[in-house]
Amino acid sequence: TKTLKETLQEVIPAKQEQFKNIKAKHSQTVVGDVKVENIIGGMRGLKAMLWEASVLDPYEGIRFHGLSIPDCQKQLPAAPGGKEIIAESMLWLLLTGKVPTEAETRQLSRELAEKGDLPAYIEHLIDSLPTSLHPMTQLSMGVAALNHDSVFQAQYEKGMKKSEYWEYTLEDCINLIARLPALAARIYRNVYRSGSDLPAINKDLDLVGNYSNMLGYGANHDLTEYLRLYISIHGDHEGGNASAHTAHLVNSTLSDPYISYSAALCALAGPLHGLANQEVLRWQLAMQKELGDNITHENIKDYLWKTLKSGQVVPGYGHGVLRKSDPRFIALQEFCDTRPDLLQSPTIQMVKKTFEVAPGVLMEHGKTKNPWPNVDATSGCVLYHYGLTEFKYYTVIFGVSRALGALTQLVWARALGLPLERPKSISMDVLEKLITTS
Ligand code: CMX
Secondary structure: OOOHHHHHHHHHHHHHHHHHHHHHHHOOOOOOOOOHHHHHOOOOOOOOOOOOOEEEEOOOEEEEOOEOHHHHHHHOOEOOOOOOEOHHHHHHHHHHOOOOOHHHHHHHHHHHHHOOOOOHHHHHHHHOOOOOOOHHHHHHHHHHHHHHHOHHHHHHHHOOOHHHHHHHHHHHHHHHHHHHHHHHHHHHHHHHOOOOOOOOOOOOOOHHHHHHHHHOOOOOHHHHHHHHHHHHHOOOOOOOOHHHHHHHHHHOOOOOHHHHHHHHHHHHOOOOOOOHHHHHHHHHHHHHHHHOOOOOHHHHHHHHHHHHHOOOOOOOEOOOOOOOOOHHHHHHHHHHHOOHHHHHOHHHHHHHHHHHHHHHHHHHHOOOOOOOEOOHHHHHHHHHHOOOOOHHHHHHHHHHHHHHHHHHHHHHHHHOOOOOOOOOOOOHHHHHHHHHHO
């Protein structure tokens, strides 16, 4: 059985060759136009960065190294006794482009479990924070402080060769992914379970199995399976989304993976991005409160219009790239469809009913380019049903997940020797001159 690093070592030379070829032969080839709308519209649609792990098609949704979510569900190993994709098999795929064997997956689970304990100074740091501090701020602080042990930074100071960057980046990334569950669970326990003790990491369990245990939900097999699926399919969503892109940008300055990912978490904490799964639940519960037992399609429509007319967005709907229902939303809905208790949950029934009317209302409203649900429309409601009701915490779970994609791609950025990212900005006066001369 090969290790993750050995598998990566095998695939790197061919990709480096491909990159060298593209650079040598095609650096000046034009592959698209820059329109004014790209410059003033948050760079939407501008093809301007390399990202190997996944590509997002507006209509088909995400593919991880060419595999759709249903393909991954069929091919990627699950936990012993489980059915859902686990973080380790997704991590392996995102990093190497290969589907791991069962043995490779178990070996990686053990490696992560062995590296998963937090250093004492991080425990003290997190324990010293006010419980009123948002869990995402705590997560970002904890991840940044873990850079105390960055091997990349230590080796950089010693003067390592550029060809070695990826190896130390990989070491930091694996150590960080391994430690995220203990860090995230400690935050949960401090904020919502008044500092109750965390169980020790079980070396025979997968990363998310341990995370669920440390959160205090290990005995709930269905919730643990849901978390496995959730964390795997939220792992990567190509490179341009705000969190992945932030990690990529910051790391391009050769900041170590810890502080790069800490910055990414700050981007994830915005309500237009990862915080939407907290916002969806807040919005759904407010609707439930207002409508009481009268949850009809008509009443939901009225509530949607009320939200839109007050100038707010409908959380969980719309997307920067997608133009169809998000396949991640569909995968999570299918998880619900196989479990009678979830089908009977009032919150989940409301998600389904909202889905039946919201696209029509958003189309009539006429602003959003994509009236269909994104993953956040449903992800939090299942957690809520299973008793993980503290929705301010939900984006932290997303943060544990997004590390799989954002961090593995730092390894590739360093293996390919990608340079410091530095797009050109222009003022409106310069833009107007360009417009008149074009
Ligand atoms: N409700 C109401 N209006 C919406 C909307 C929604 N769900 N989605 C988009 N719009 C509006 C935009 O605010 C924008 O209005 P203005 O022209 O007044 O600025 C207009 O429609 C056009 O926007 P767009 O091009 O369709 O969408 P963007 O690429 O600008 O934004 C997104 C994408 C996700 C930020 C937006 O759809 C949104 O705010 N959705 C709700 C929040 C959400 O669910 N975010 C999670 C996204 C997934 C993730 O990253 O985790």
